[in-house]
Amino acid sequence: MAAATQPWRDLAKAKLESINESIPLGWRLPFIPRNEEQRDVTGGYIQQYLSKEEIEITETDARTIVECTSAGRWATETVTRAFCHRASLAHQLTFFDAAIEDAKSLDAYYLKNQKPIGPLHGLPVSLKDQFHVKGVETSMGYVGWLGTFQGKKGTGKEKVFESEMVKELRDLGAVLYCKTSVPHSLMAGETVNNIIDYTWNPKNRNLSCGGSSGGEGALIGLRGSPAGFGTDIGGSIRIPAAFNGLYGLRPSTGRLPYYGMANSMDGQNSVLSVVGPLASSVGTLQLLVKSLLSRNPWLHDPLVHDMPWRGEKAAIEKAEKLSFAVLRHDGEVSLHPPVKRALESVVQKLENQGHKIIEWAPPSHKRGLDIILTAWTYDNGADIRSALELSGEPKAPQIGITYGGDIKPDPPKDATFIAANNVAQREYQKEYMEYWNSTAELTGTGKPVDIVIAPVAPFAAARRNGFLWYGYSGIVNILDYTACTLPVTTVDKSIDVADSSFRPLSDLDKSVMDTYDPEIYDGAHVGVQLIGRRLQEEKVLAITEYVAGILTN
Secondary structure, X not given: OHHHHOOHHHXXXXXXXXXXXXXXXXXXXXXXXXXXXXXXXXXXXXXXXXXXXXXXXXXXXXXXXXXXXXXXXXXXXHHHHHHHHHHHXXXXXXXXXXXXXXXXXXXXXXXXXXXXXXXXXXXXXXXXXOOOOOOOOOOOOOHHHOOOEOOEOOOXXXXXXXXXXXXXXHHXXXXXXXXXXXXXXXXXXXXXXOOOEEOEOOOOOOOEOOOXXXXXXXXXXXXXXXXXXXXXXXXXXXXXXXXXXXXXXXXXXXXXXXXXXOXXXXXXXXXXXXXXXXXXXXXXXXXXXXXXXXXXXXXXXXXXXXXXXXHHHHHHHHHOOOEEEEOOOOOOOOOOHHHHHHHHHHHHHHHHOOOEEEEOOOOOHHHHHHHHHHHHOOOOXXXXXXXXXXXXXXXXXXXXXXXXXXXXXXXXXXXXXXHXXXXXXXXXXXXXXXXXXXXXXXXXXXXXXOEEEEEXXXXXXXXXXXXXXXXXXXXXXXXXXXXXXXXXXXXXXXXXXXXXXXXXXXXXXXXHHHOOOHHHHOOOEEEEEEEEOOOOHHHHHXXXXXXXXXXHO
């Protein structure tokens, strides 16, 4: 009861101080510029605080890191210390001492056995603050969860219990060294909570890093981590990946192990959250997924499909002539100029390679989004409200788009209501499936479209309190499709000027477009997503790698 009776501000302040104190004195920045003084803190700005060796290590692709640690060319301890240093500069939730001890153990194993312990030997991996890691607190952004296990005291699980994927990553040789910030409740495309306040976009600190895996996006964008894992129930991997110039995979449900992770609205099974990787290269995503599947996770998580890595399928799909569709507008909210330019750039590059591109005109996305929003609010906010009430902390306004200005204690929906929404979801999925099948008549390949090229959001990144529409990302979740983000370009204020001919379809459409200002957005990352059908992770990753190669040539 002591935690519940303390003012929430005191608890939050103490936690923030403990985070700051966990950073070694020699790694603390002498001066932190205001956002307006230093918009972009990536690249040369953060490099000034690192040694040449640290820069080389932290800007190396994860596959090459593993090659070096597995061959003994780089000590795991050296690699881990480099990423701990860079992560500390990015100001994340850290557990460096335990990570360095793990790194030493891996080095000792290699010295004794002259071989790596697994395919991720010596690879530092960061985790969203939703994973339970031994010896580390999981707050999920809630002040009331501090010092507890998911808001409950005396469970015996506090700082002892580990999520299934955490165990598997350790067995594969990964070094778990860092947990990253989330919005409390996880139900927001911006990362904000009452412990650390707001997490900005390191490439353009006028803008959000995204959410809810926003800390992962910001950290990997700053190269403070070579690879990390987030979760996605409405875009929470893809949004921060796109906002930070990264690749992020949203797999279909049941492909990767989720068991034992903290969550909001646990037990809501209409639209399940999934876990997936974020990184600066597609090859890293492939390495992580393939490695995890080698552990047979279906033997330890009852919801994971018995589906090993299908490398042959990925190779075949990559070699064949491909057809694409492009979604330029979802019928509800228009795209900001730089997002439109990014879409057209991808389309043009693919057409130049001889690939067929058709227009994507599917069933109403608004109808799909209504179904997912209904699923998110089965309990009328009771789960989120109870977590906030543990400390008395206020709700962040960013989750108000789904849960309203106040989360009221209305009765939860009954079984009949939930069943009806599940039927509506199934019928919508069937209708969308048949539409996808029908594109075989348009592609010229005799087969349906391989991939849909679509925005992740109507903007390159959201301004604070400006994430007003989740339709472009959420549609993937209601359909349970596989999707991967693709970095395309950056905002150029001289090219991406405001469209004077724009005529809004609605007040919402106007409000979203009104957030665009070329001066404010200049320099921000712009990405899109490549969407495949259910359980097509290998195919989607292979085609994403192929398209990325076309963009860079």
